[in-house]
Amino acid sequence: MRTPIIAGNWKMNKTPAEAVAFANEIKDALNAIEGIDIAFCPPAITIPAVAEAVKGTKIGIGAQNMYHAEKGAYTGEIAPNMLTPFCQYVILGHSERRAYFGETDEGVNKKIKAALAHGLTPIVCVGESLEQNEAGETHDFVSGQVRAAFAGLTADQAVRCIIAYEPIWAIGTGKTATTEQAGGIIGQTVRATIAELFGTEAAQTIRIQYGGSVTPENAAELMAHPDIDGALVGGASLKPSFVDLVRNAARQRQGESERAEIKLA
């Protein structure tokens, strides 16, 4: 059974003081939720303070980006070993970075390898645009992104990653993919591509999240799909009701495993 994970991608929101205050406000309630992994991905400058605030809880910390090189003349960039004292996760290849900051498939691949070499868990983002979706190109495009991101990895390395399937047309738009749409692409495209590349065991092991306008209201429904292992949450992770979102997702998954146990007995 894969443990689901919900990560809050705070994007470019909250000053250090606001970030710490928010983490302190919701950390105890989140810490009490069982059966699900939880991470905050705050802005880089706030990472040490937020990591300190959540110390001793189950909440992990993720960066929103990093550079692949160890050190050197890369003005404005952050190296993997600068993150490791504070972070367990790093989001890589988010569509906003691909759209606004020149992130390429090759760059994402290098960053994944660097993150793994430093013991960080990459949260690798893939997803199609509205035009690609309407043109029926979703499967080929998303499968291609997965192949490019995971090029040259071993199966052992691949299963240490998390993939976030985030259709660009659903990010920040209030337009969520339906459970069938999201679960279908995650199962038949993302997980199927991992199976082709690394075998069925790897495909059954790797965790794949959905992202794009996930809310406290729709989290449980999305989690009802057996291929959806959690969520990467933007806007809804900035509010105290993020606790309800995580709780609703965890309850859905726990209900399912209880039903499965009853069937087995």
Ligand code: PGA
């Ligand atoms: P959203 O963002 O939840 O605000 O749609 C998701 C993401 O970009 O990770």
